[in-house]
Amino acid sequence: MAPESSRAASYHPPVVVNGAARARPHTGAGGQPYRLQRPLRLQRKKASEKKEKSQRNLVSRLFKGSKPNPPQNDLKKENSELETTDSQPEKKMEAEAEITTKTETPNISETDLESNTAKMEQFLKKLGKKSNSRSIDLNNCRLTSTDAAELVALLPLLPDLEELDVSWNDFIGGALKPTILQIHHISKLKILRLNNCRLTTDDVLALGEILKTTPDLEELNLSWNSNVGGNLSQLLQGIQEGSKVQILKLMDCNLTAEDSESIGQVLPRMQNLEVFDLSINKNIGCNLNSIVQGLKNTACLKVLKLHTCGLTQDSIQILGAAFGHLPELRTLDLSSNKEVGGGFKDCAAHLAHLKYLQVLDLHQCSLLEEDIASLTQVIPLLSSLRELDLSANKKVGSSSENLLSRLRFLPELATLIINGCALGKDAFTAFAEASMYLPALQTLDLSWNKYVGGNLNLLLETLKLSSALQVLRLRSCSLISEDMALLASVIQTGHLTKLQQLDLSYNDSISDEGWAIFSQNVLFLKELTELDISLRPASFRECGLWFGHLLDGLTKLPRLSELGIQRWRISAPHEEDLEYFNRDHKRSIHFDYGGFQ
DSSP: OOOHHHHHTTOOOEEEETTEEEEOOOBOGGGOBOOOHHHHHHHHHHHHHHHHHHHHHHHHHHSTTOOOOOOHHHHHHHHHHHHOOSSSHHHHHHHHHHHHHHHTSOSSOHHHHHHHHHHHHHHHHHTTOOOOSSEEEOTTOOOOHHHHHHHHHHGGGOTTOOEEEOOSOTTOTTSHHHHHHGGGGOTTOOEEEOTTSOOOHHHHHHHHHHGGGOTTOOEEEOTTOGGGTTOHHHHHTTOOTTOOOOEEEOTTOOOOHHHHHHHHHHGGGOTTOOEEEOOSOTTSGGGHHHHHHHHTTOTTOOEEEOTTSOOBHHHHHHHHTTGGGOTTOOEEEOOSOTBOTTTHHHHGGGGGGOTTOOEEEOTTSOOOHHHHHHHHHHGGGOTTOOEEEOTTOTHHHHHOHHHHHGGGGOTTOOEEEOTTSOOOHHHHHHHHHHHTTOTTOOEEEOTTOGGGTTOGGGGHHHHHHOTTOOEEEOTTSOOOHHHHHHHHHHHHTTOOTTOOEEEOTTOTTOOHHHHHHHHTTGGGOTTOOEEEOOOOTTOOEEOOTHHHHHHHHHTTOTTOOEEEOTTEEOOHHHHHHHHHHHHHSOOOOEEEOTTOO
């Protein structure tokens, strides 16, 4: 092989002087032309390309689609070479030769990279997860501080990561700050879930800084981290104007009234926001005005959840003013705000602005008669409504005849939950008549309404027409044997064929004869997955002969996976039958019969 100086001798790059190019040879030992600069640069380029290719191959074995960042040292050195002058050429060439030697030794050796890749694979395998270059799901993996440290070291190997979920790992609070600081390596991150991680104040503050480096973030979930409360302003400062965030969940974060101000200030920057959940933050209801002003700038919002937020009558009126600015809202959850009773009297009309509302949850809101009267006028206008929950509002049963009768104007209603509403004769009759006009009904929950017992015949036509019904809950309805005979006849004649869940628990008034006729017909519910016939907590009762019929029917229900029979005293032969069923029928059925002794 010829000496390097000889190979370079034939190359004479021009020198630009006053805009004109002319040759300017350099001489080395022996008077020969000395041209080392270009070949050395080519060598460095080849070395850099070789190193990059080696890194890509190693990482892609485990994480397909990953594209590690190119080494920055080589790029900086080449830029430096282009900027140097031609003075002192021999000294310059010697320095470049020394740099070349150093550059050819990569900062991260192939052995180290292989070791890191193996560590990532081992780390995920240890936690029962598979490697994926775009998603790491470590939800509820019982991570320790040691695991968190491993994750910190391995995150830079995944520059294409889009989803990171370390939720429900409450033993690593305080150890997440280093993890959060590594997120700047992941500029493509779209989903970040850190709910119930016991984030410390330092974790929260660090996250606020890192949010500035994740411009593509679309989902942020920090729920069940109490230290978010009081520090929200520092966290939300990371959300910039034109944010792409579509989902923001801050459930049970101990938010304060001051945090409400911070939320109101950041919402105008989040014009792409679609899901906003502030549930279980009891202190924001007293300062809802700031949040509402911000909501007026979120025209894309589709889901708004304010469950257990300490809302009052005034809060409902303030919130109503924002409905006209939320034309795309699909879900509104105001449940478990016991102080809002009376608040719908003057503002229920604002609900009419929500033309596309599909889910309305008002359970446990202490609704008063005047609230019911106002809702009676508005709910029929919500023609897109698919789910309505009015449960645990006892005034519904005594003043809801008009409201329940108008459910017939909701042809798309699929879920109706009115348990614990103290339905009386007039209310139940009105509902029974309206329910025949609900062809899309899939879930019906009438639990804890005692009047249903002995009057199930009022729902006979509904049960026959409800071809889409999948869930029927009649818990603690004081059902009697006649009701069971009616239900059995409907089942036997080929109705309720799509029923998947049936809850008949806490109906201690059903006689053995009633259970027997039902058990003999349960085999016709081919789609049934869950059945609950448990007794009340204070009741214990011997199983009759009907239990044998029930077990026989179970063998013909291929999808059944859950049977609740709590507090029934099962005889020894029947216990043997249960064991035989599990052993010989090779079925995975959970028999919940605890408490029968």
